Amino acid sequence: MERASIFTLICFLLLVFSHLELSKEADVLAVDGSVSDGETLVSSLETFELGFFSPGKSRNMYLGIWYKNSPEAVVWVANRNNPIADTKGVLTVSGSGNLVILDRTKSVVWSSNVSGTVEHPVAQLLDTGNLVLKDNKSMPGSYLWQSFDSPSDTLLEGMKIGWNLKTGEERYLTSWRSADDPSPGNFTYRLDITGLPELVIDRGSMKTYRTGPWNGIGFGAVPAVPNLVFKPTVISNENEIYYTFEAVSNATNMRLWLNQSGYLQRLISEQGSNQWGVLYSVPFDQCGSYGFCGANSVCSSRRPDTCECIKGFIPKSQRSTNCVRESSLDCQRGEGFLRLVGVKVPDLSKFHLNENLNREQCKGECLKNCSCTAYANLNVSDGRTSCLMWFGDLIDISEVSEVYRGEDIFIRLPASSLGLTRDSSTRNRLTVIISVSIISGAIILGLVVFIIWRKSRKRDESLHLTRFKGGKDEREVPLFHLSGIEIATDNFSFRNLIGEGGFGPVYKGNLPTGQEIAVKRLSKDSGQGVEQFANEVVLIAKLQHRNLVALLGCCIQGEERMLIYEYMPNKSLDCLIFDHKRREELSWKNRFDIVLGIARGLLYLHQDSKLQIIHRDLKASNILLDSNYIPKISDFGLARIIGGNDEETKTNRVVGTYGYMAPEYAVDGTFSVKSDVFSFGVLLLEIVSGKKNRGYNHPDHRNNLLGHAWLLWNEDRALELMDTILEESCVRSEVLRFIHVGLLCVQESPEDRPPMSSVLVKLTNEEATLPQPKQPGFFIQREPYGSFSAIRTMSTLTENAVTISILEGR
Template structure:
């Protein structure tokens, strides 16, 4: 189903056009998205751009809103049947002479806006081919449009690098410059002409992270500045290439150290405690202190990068979600993230909230203290994961047994116990029981504060016995654990 607008002349646009509302429609694929604009701003932005074919309000529930625009032919659009509750209003650009209010003319516009599904397999096939080719050839234009318009609206600039510049910086993406590889593609070390070291994340064509995640990461992290967040230096989108350029982190990621038998010795308790505080402060900025309220959705050890002094920086915002209008939680039908760090309510019901990140932080604390992975953890006496093991030890008054044995010469007992208790408070089963991130930072930094007793953690169920104790089979979108995307039809 396709809506083809009559090609407007400049004089037509100047002489006035308007928008005809089509109610409860299945919308075509989005050309451009800005989550910071309301519907009135969306209307004004589309009206002044003669190339804008249509606009609509992004409404995902829980106070989430924004602006969607289309600059190409509107493909695969139809009116929703009365049997279904889904469907959104879309506003189609039409000449002023065609702006009508009577129902008969509205019906005529709807007929013009769609091609009957009975048109035949040939028309469907041609439309599908045309959409595929258009996306393939113009994907880079869509990304650049997003970045430029985001910059104008939000006073934020994310520089666009020519592909040739990135290729030169990485010695044409040579294997010698490769410093890592995950499910999204390889990461290269590079040097710009001014000598600045960079990390280049080149998304593979088979990547689980597609155009939407790429645009999301550029749009979000470009607005954020904090010492515990990795800085996005720029991006590149030419042809099929999708490239993100970050500040270079010489000590890789946190999992590179704490899960390695030798490198974990380099992280004393003092340094691990500093890393814990740094992660918590970075999350506090995302949740409360930045101009955007952001849920990261994939907080894990491989997404905590370490600079030259082993200071932590939260990275990888491809799955992050902006919360607006003081929304407390949002339900989504697309569950993305990493098992082992995902909160129970998100994994089972698709409910996202700030407390989802708090749960992930609790898992991180227990992993940093123990040097063990939550997912794939095995114990001779039970079949609980690391969270369950920590809970059992806490109830038995043996919490210090969770601690990595390499910390025995450097730990401060009160700090270790406090961090374990805070980790268990963060990992509690029900989100309303978990503290918010400001309370977490306060509890970690103040030893005189009396902490509440943790309740049962999430996923406190013994697993079935497995003889496979290897965690090396777990993979993720960034190279460590299994990341899952569960999609359901609308």
Template sequence: MYTIPDDQCDSYGKCGANAVCRVYRSPICECLNGFIPKSQYEWEILNWSSGCVRRTSLNCQNGDGFMKLMDVKLPDLADFHFNASMSTKECQAECFKKCDCMAYANSNVSGEGSSNAGTGCLLWYGDLIDIKGFTEESRRQDVYIRLAASELESIYNSDKKRKLAIILSLSIAFGMLTLGLVFYCVVSKKRRIMTGLESKRYDTEVPFFDFETIIAATDNFSDANKIGAGGFGSVYKGNLPTGEGIAVKRLSRNSGQGLSEFKNEVVLIAKLQHRNLVRLFGYCVHREERILIYEYMPHKSLDYFIFDNTRCKLLSWQKRFDIVLGIARGLLYLHQDSRLQIIHRDLKASNILLYSNFNPKVSDFGLARTFGGDEDEAKTNRVVGTYGYMSPEYAVDGTFSSKSDVFSLGVILLEIVSGKKNRKFYQPDHRHNLLGHAWLLWNENRGMELMGECEMASFNKSQVLRCIHVGLLCVQNYPEDRPAMSSVVFMLANDQAILPHPKHPGFFTESSSSNADETSGSEKILSQNAVTITTMQAR
């Protein structure tokens, strides 16, 4: 379990209501902007328990606004509302609707993306308790406090005057010199790094391709050869001088995959040999270019078929079942049979590539981690991955293990059966996502209702039910309840195997409100308080 060093701010509600505790300041307690001590005398004698009250009352009809409080732990979730599907703008609008809404924040567990682009919303009602200031970058969080218009104007004017004084105090010559030095250092460092990468190839069995060969193979990255694009960059179809087809993954400068992740992917894949893992032909590093060369997959990725109403008909039930088995066998190799025990950490439908015969191949190992010796789990402060596929313990605590991949496989399995995305699933009868919907149907002996229309033409009922059963076992809330990948393969491949009854899944609900479009919010964080895991009982 992650522990935090003892300090005075660890005491719950140390500074009372509507105040923030910062152990690195003196005094440690400070009222939020727009608030004043409820008892000035008690604050002067360093008794902060009475907390703070508003200096100016809110005007619910109009004139209120929000002030951003940065680098803090979110207030206690004593009186709150949560919705995982709202954007930050929608979260603010929802807070404006209710006079007793005091604050809101974005609850994007990944901690990535702009404040407007992230999804997830926490709303607080009543006093804001137990806010604590942080200095560690990995734990910083932002919350938006509701204030009267006059308070916001006063804060804005005060900040404006302070900033103007600072700007005027600096000479133009000093500013230009500083900017020039910073620019020179950044450019020089970047050139040194890239030059070093070019001159020193990675110690790996994968061939190094020169940039000119890649240019020729893709016709200078022609748009006509582009076969895919995403946040990581673009993928191009190419042909080597031997005539062999390749897929060229050209990483974007804004992909978020740094040099360490790039090297990690190259070195890891070089050690992997399995029919259900994508094969890396080579790599290229040229100045700021980072390129991976894979075997060409004519059928693109799994999500290209199962989530499309037309293309899904090309995947019969037997092909889907074979794909499920192939993914499971590829993961079993990673977890148990390869030279290294490897945890993928970003398993999702779009990372399952399909070969000419629809043979599945697990791809994208940029976030993968290796385990050695007796190590069976690890923890990180940088939670990365795709919400909807991440296991609860990884999304909330940063703890990952082979059971994290098992959870992701379970999500994919239920998506393959239903043809629906877990994250964007909607059912008018309840607020649950695909996992919760599947669990409800299973407990009511209506499992076959989960199957999508594309598989209706030809299916094996026992296989469909077995896939749903195994999928629900994989997405159980607690990692110790989930089967190992070896058990998953055995249960899928043996129709006589006796399977235990699944317990409730993790992250099975998208909203805590009666309306699927309502939200409650929390901010962009990696906090244990960011996600609430609810327990559901079968009907």
């Protein structure tokens, strides 16, 4: 019996140790092993997982790699073009040493295609996300095949996209065809090495986006600020040229994802988290779209006119976005150069590259060649510079903001265009220009007087048409005919009514093209009136940003005044976060992305828009959500343009919505970008809590939501502010940081509130140091019956004090 017991014990121990050994090899697949449906390989630190999956609604099976904590974040797919129609697929290492996927008939549907025979083949899933095939007896790091050499739609840290110069092989990203189909889609992301290397997004053979050339530290049209988080690199030698990146912190995961719509997103997440934030997305706006403004023009989303011909060029025709030279180049009569500062340089389609030339030498080389139309002197690496010269039309120039690495380019112009000659023809032309300007000024002055006179008598449609017609504005704000809007909305049928507010009713409609629209119809007894209508048309027509609602046009006919917008199927934010049932639709990831989208839109208004706009009515009902819950800031009827040097402006008429207005604005009528920051802070706390600031009630005190958040913060109980529906989906450190930033934004003194550029960094960077917030404004102002003492005080300080905007979402 003793011998039998000892034998049993030995067998048991051997079994235990064999399982321990297997657990250590959970990332390894040998010849005698396999992975089938329901089984996976997991990298040693449990960062990545490999197995079979079915994307979206598809029933097909694919072998893929994903983040273990985020199974939806698939980073690589093996059999993209050869799905398995059932669950009988198997991954194994063949006798010859290849990784193969077999279907139920044991036919090979995918292979690593390693030539020759491997004696000791083994596959391993590394913690970088790289699946490698190697000889188990070979040197570490020596791979026969690796998944990093065959990218799908995702670039991970350490992966390369670029060229093997010896074999001519190219590595690049290819989008999925759809969320249900990972086969190669329409878009690719690759390193273009035609001239200086630059990254491009192509749709088939058509270029849709380019970063601008590599300048040794980055690309011209890629944000520079995120380099505090990651380091981009372009390596060029005799064997290869490629782009790669590495994260600055080991505490984060990062991936570059080319989605099915052709947008490239850099996503970031904490180690171990399943929540991903968007660091940036390109194309960022319409100026990022390749050649948006045509030839010989500069695109700028910060200008009222997005597209503008380069000085010395004029529009080719009224309908064309291309520009042509006003005067032909003439090498014999003298020429010079116009300097454009801080731009993405033109596409390198017709160019010449000379290395190691300084700016003066580059200028000289361009002047020697009468066909040279522009030059630039770019840094390439290690302090070296290259001289780029362009020939022919200049395509895809755009201004870039200070967070990008713009370059200077010198455009060749005739001396006359630069004002370098003073011949008689120039003087005559100048005389004509002055004369025309005086006459035009007199006409404009007469029109202004006439408009004022007519406005004092009757607000007729002719008065307002002058606000939108003529010149470029007519193209920017298309005018819809009333009959067309009546057809689209079924004669403003009640069943198409989707909202109503201070402006008037809002209807859903369908244009003959099939496009869905939202129609805001100015009510005759609207308190907002024609002034706000005109203000919104003029402003929003000149603003282009992914997080601002798009104005499609307006209708001015008889007494009718309407604004036509893109339709937002998820209506406004307040319809979700304040609704007991619908709030479940918004997970923490949704709310995280919504907050960042609003912040980016507000940053554009405050900083990246050359007009510098203060919204003045930022609130949950003015944040619209598209089908993907992407937020769009709307309702610019109360917005104001301020000068770039104006830190604050004062008004005698305070307009806005109680609960969102900053103290200095509500009491003194003083507003600035920091007023919008206060409103953003209120909105941020509302999104986190699912509660309204105005009208908030707590059984233990009479404070509003800001006051409640402040009390919880001081008692180290800030997480209790979070909407209970988020408990399972949230990342608590992110929630805490959002509450912290929200309290910083609603501090009583405007000087204490951070600008939106700082807010965005604080929201997205876990390592950012956040100061302790001070007391918020209006946090203990609530008195019985739901009134604010501060508002009563305000009414004694201002005349015609408050206009409450209660426009509902569309």
